Amino acid sequence: MLMLDRIAQAQDTIAAACRKLGRQITIMEVCGTHTVSIFRSGIRSTLPDGLKLLSGPGCPVCVTDQGYIDAVLQLADRPDCLIATYGDMIRVPGHNGSLETRASKGNVRVVLSSEDALQLARDNPSQTVVFIAVGFETTTPATAVVVKEAAREGIGNFCILSGHKLVIPAMRALLSGMNDRIDAFLCPGHVSAIIGSGAFAEIVADYGRPCVVAGFEPLQILEALAEICRQLAAGKAEVKSIYRAVVTEKGNTAAQRVIAECFDAVDGYWRGLGKIAQSTLALKAEYSQFDAFKRFGLADVPGKDTSGCRCGEVLCGLIEPIQCPLFGRQCTTQKPVGPCMVSSEGTCAAWYKYGRRS
Amino acid sequence: MAANPERILLAHGGGGQLTNQLIRERIVPKFRNETLAELTDAARLTLSSPAICFTTDSYVVKPLFFKGGDIGKLAVCGTVNDLAVSGSKPMVLSLALIIEEGFEIELLEQILQSISVAARENEVTIVTGDTKTVERGSADGLFINTSGIGIRLPNVELGFGKIEVGDQVLLSGSIGDHGMTIVSQREGINFESPLTSDCAGLAELTCALFEKVPGIRFMRDPTRGGLAATLNEVVEASRLGIEIGERAIPVRPAVQAAADMLGFDVLNAANEGKFVAIVSPQAAPECLRLCRAHRLGREASIIGGIVPARDVPLVELVTKIGGRRIVQMPYGRELPRIC
């Protein structure tokens, strides 16, 4: 069937469900890449008024606590450290500048892979390479693999500062208190490739919300929204994946295994959401020599957010960026106040870049 | 490659013997013309018309050599294009080199050769120049500045003020080729790829358009900041809106795939062989036809039009699925993103 026909069909399903339910439907996506894809494809402009699409805490940079960022900058200021980071983190402001403002000193390197970070350590034996390990379950296995590699090869000048987080505890935290007006979740396609679509069964079982896994093409997202609306209109709640090309029910067991070998789930601080139980990954004791927190005596304590910054409420989907008084005024992509604006996948950045500002 | 390649010394920029030797033996022969051969302090020119365009640009690209060109070719084509899109026929260029001590002379020769070839292809003459050297570490190997003069074409009046609601936006070809090629070769991001820069001088095509089709209001080459920057500059200055269609914008699959992998936006990627023209609705079909009949414009496309501004003049994109979103002025530095 022509794509245009499929688009029309998905839009009809959504419109019919909204009419049938007669109330506003609120769907939350929890993946920064979905946030960006939705904005770039202009999907919101094609949805009926009754359907509200919220962005949740799906941007790993945005939910990284201020305390972690300040720890990163502390390490970047050390002459014996080489910071290896994904590009996403470079512009995040701490209390005293960012990695970008320090990059001119030459000890901050953008890497595309954790393997590049490990290689940096091999190539610079006189410095300690600290890999800024941020990301959800899609990215965590890549970190685990190189930690094991470093252990095997005895690469002593390599360590990671783990900021890895888990998606499902955040979803639970939202529904348990922070924002229970969420009717359903659009679930992240690539996280699901790792954890399996079956992982969302507990959300359906415990909270009765539909969970539909989608890829990132606009048609995928539209058809996932249509499936969610179909379920809601029928009073059902199920896990379903329409990302058939990639996602299985069980996920990537080899990746899950390597995460479990290297990391423990511990309580952790999420920007805007506060402390969430068993939601952050810390290196297991046997790998503590690669744990930058332990190596440099850094505490993982929550930092204080800039006054006036309402990223926390944005991350919970309680307000839209345009409702934040700083949005578009003191806080823009050129001079961001909070992480939701600075991260390329942040909700505020997406609104600012692709939406109208007034 | 010689075991001990000949290198530039600081003395080569000292104005004495070595400088003269470098100029007479390596530089001037590449640009055989009477004006340059005189080696006077200034080139004495007699132009056919006093109505001229004058522009300058500096080239600091890294890497110096890339698929589809090098800094030399870029230095000629970039300045030629600034003159071309301003409604003039490029005639002469100046060539200023700032060379880092230690730079391999063999590489300098290659770049000079590229400049020579590009100048000939674009029918411009290098009439004057300058050569300086700087200490090791003060330049990324080589910086180039070219300034250029073009003769203004008759009956061509371009400007933001000429743009009207209903005018069409014409793009001469695929976007993102140069930007993604450079990114793919830059240190730290290494992937092999069929991407090549679109670096090319456009004067042959632009002059033909200006000569044959009245009703061209404005033209610009979308270099740094890409198509997004150029269109935003237009709405900012004209105070009108622009609406473009994603499906009408040509992008090579390899360019899109590279951008997808790195999280870049092709709308923000640099182009070095393309132009955007705002033309009257009457002129649009003929402009499109002329472009497509020319090797430099085979994939030309009408990508959108000028619309009234609502509250704020904006560039709006109609997406592949029929949705809408805004195209903002890019930040200024694209960073690869993973998570």
Added chain:
Amino acid sequence: MCLAIPARIIELEEDRAVVDAMGNRWKAKTTLLPDAKLGDLVLVHAGFAISRVDEEEAKKTWELFAEIENFEKTRNKVSG
């Protein structure tokens, strides 16, 4: 958070692969996909292949976009 694109494994030695996406070639590790074979279509993220891609399902998406492109070639005006 999860930029990943489908690419074909065109070289493979132990867990070190070269993958091809629309002609662009990258190095990638297949450590997380121990059963990956030469010729497989995989999803690559942060230098690692993280999932096999079902080619038939993936083709459906590609085919749809090609349809839209084709449909548009016959007219060169913005409809929006």
